[in-house]
Amino acid sequence: MKAQVQQTRGLTRNANRTLKGIFKGAATTVIGQAKDEPLYRHYLLLLDGGTKPNLAKLTVARQVASIMLAVWRNKEVYDPARVGQAASPPAAPWPDPAWRCAGPGASTRFP
Secondary structure (H helix, E strand, O other): OOOOOOOOOOOOOOOOHHHHHHHHHHHHHHHHHOOOOHHHHHHHHHHHOOOOHHHHHHHHHHHHHHHHHHHHHHOOOOOHHHOOOOOOOOOOOOOOHHHOOOOOOOOOOOO
16 A cells, blocks of 8 residues: 655646745744734634644635735735725525425425
């Protein structure tokens, strides 16, 4: 039997190493120096919940990337008070129940 090889977590092998380093470096900075930031508080919550430190750091790096993309896309200034808030209202549930026939004896199962 062969030993199981650990897969990369979320990135392909041809990922942009420069951007990966930038986002992981930003997460390291948040964890090490920005003790009053919401991202640091989220990092602590992850650790308290039993998440391994390397995976909690990866989560913060992904949050930094997400925030950076939103700020860039919307041409906004970073606002720490908005961290953790949804960018838009939740989408309507899928599938839309209006497509179903509502008559008596109609099937409520998906086709």
